[in-house]
Amino acid sequence: xxxxxxxxxxxxxxxxxEGSGKSVLPDVTGTGLECxxxxxxxxxxxxxxxxxxxxxxxxxxxxxxxxxxxxxLSKGDAFRNALLVTSTVSDEGKTLTALxxxxxxxxxYDHTVxxxxxxxxxxxxxxxxxxxxxxxxxxxLRGEASLSSALIKTGIGxxxxxxxxxxxxxxxxxxxxxRMKEIVHELKNRYPxxxxxxxxPPALSFADAQVLANIVDGTIFVVRExxxxxxxxxxxxxxxxNNNLLGVVFNDAxxxxxxxxxxx
Ligand SMILES: Nc1ncnc2c1ncn2[C@@H]1O[C@H](COP(=O)(O)OP(=O)(O)O)[C@@H](O)[C@H]1O
Ligand SMILES: [Mg+2]
Numbered sequence: 001x002x003x004x005x006x007x008x009x010x011x012x013x014x015x016x017x018e019g020s021g022k023s024v025l026p027d028v029t030g031t032g033l034e035c036x037x038x039x040x041x042x043x044x045x046x047x048x049x050x051x052x053x054x055x056x057x058x059x060x061x062x063x064x065x066x067x068x069x070x071x072x073l074s075k076g077d078a079f080r081n082a083l084l085v086t087s088t089v090s091d092e093g094k095t096l097t098a099l100x101x102x103x104x105x106x107x108x109y110d111h112t113v114x115x116x117x118x119x120x121x122x123x124x125x126x127x128x129x130x131x132x133x134x135x136x137x138x139x140x141l142r143g144e145a146s147l148s149s150a151l152i153k154t155g156i157g158x159x160x161x162x163x164x165x166x167x168x169x170x171x172x173x174x175x176x177x178x179r180m181k182e183i184v185h186e187l188k189n190r191y192p193x194x195x196x197x198x199x200x201p202p203a204l205s206f207a208d209a210q211v212l213a214n215i216v217d218g219t220i221f222v223v224r225e226x227x228x229x230x231x232x233x234x235x236x237x238x239x240x241x242n243n244n245l246l247g248v249v250f251n252d253a254x255x256x257x258x259x260x261x262x263x264x
Contacts, residue, residue: 041155044129048096050103051156066097066249067104073218073246074195080217082188083246084118086200086209088236092224093251095124098199101220105195106157114151114187114196116162118212120171121201123164129154136165141179147186171201176211184215204228204236213243224251 047054050063074080085098098115106113117125118137126133133152139145140162152161168174187196198216203209213219219240223233237245 041153042129042131044154044156046128046130049128049156050100050107063100063104064108066101067108069247070101070105070195070220079192080244081192081194082184082196082198082216082218084198084200084209084212084216084219085222086203086213086219086240087222087224088204088228088232089202090122092202092222092227093249094202094222095119095128095199097220097222097249097251098197099125099128102159102195102197103156105197106159111194112158112160113194114160114162116187116196116198117164118175118198118208119201120164120166120168120174121206121208123167123199125161125199126163129161131163133163133165136163137183138165138168138174140165140183141174141177143179147183172207172211175208181215188217203239204232210239210243213240216244218244218246220246220249222249222251225253 044051046052049055050060070083074083085094085101087094095117102113102115105111115125116137117123119125120138123136126136129152131152133150135145135150137150140147140150145165147162150162150165152163154161174180184196198212200209200212209219221237221240228236
């Protein structure tokens with residue numbers, strides 16, 4: 001029996017057991033995360049990731065603090081579960097922040113967290129995970145693959161990743177398409193109690209992150225110490241002023257010893 005057949009059988013069993021009327025059948029043309037039930041998880045061993053166990057207590061603590069803040073900020077009249085991570089320029093730590101925040105959320109709540117690599121210029125979530133996926137968001141947007149077939153179970157808690165699937169020449173066009181809005185809407189509403197985190201390209205030179213900010217619920221802005229000047233930062237932050245900017249992550253900051261707990 002093939003993996004897909006097994007997954008279908010397992011999902012059918014779940015449906016019978018559940019008997020709640022809520023469909024849990026894998027939707028191979030849709031977005032069902034259930035399809036991943038039978039798929040072998042990855043074995044990720046990157047020392048930069050919280051899951052490696054190699055990050056320091058101070059680093060773990062900061063990501064836990066970020067997670068708590070995000071959980072608090074995402075509560076309100078409606079759960080703001082679709083969040084974008086961006087920054088002014090490249091190499092400020094967007095992808096690392098998106099990954100470690102996702103890991104921290106998945107670890108704490110034992111809930112599926114979905115990380116979407118929507119940096120279609122220089123995607124790198126897959127590199128941190130040590131994989132080379134052939135399909136991802138791009139193929140889903142083009143209608144060449146179903147979301148179910150593109151999702152990857154990382155084996156890190158319940159973290160699931162939708163890789164970019166390559167690069168495109170027209171990321172702004174493709175990210176502003178109705179199909180992208182449909183995908184975000186589908187992911188957001190199908191799993192209303194779970195976080196969907198979107199990684200993105202730098203926002204000073206490209207409009208991708210602004211486009212994405214309009215279709216998610218909140219934006220987390222990463223600033224790496226000593227990388228951009230105040231003018232560049234202000235200009236970029238202005239782009240997000242009216243777009244649910246949740247806050248700023250100050251990355252790789254040189255914190256004076258007096259501000260740290262003695263045991264860090
Ligand atoms: N706080 C940090 N400490 C050490 N290295 C970091 C830190 N943040 C990011 N890096 C490293 O900097 C590089 C760029 O980070 P990345 O998250 O890929 O940036 P971006 O997505 O903004 O382009 C990577 O090699 C990453 O591991
Ligand atoms: Mg990146």
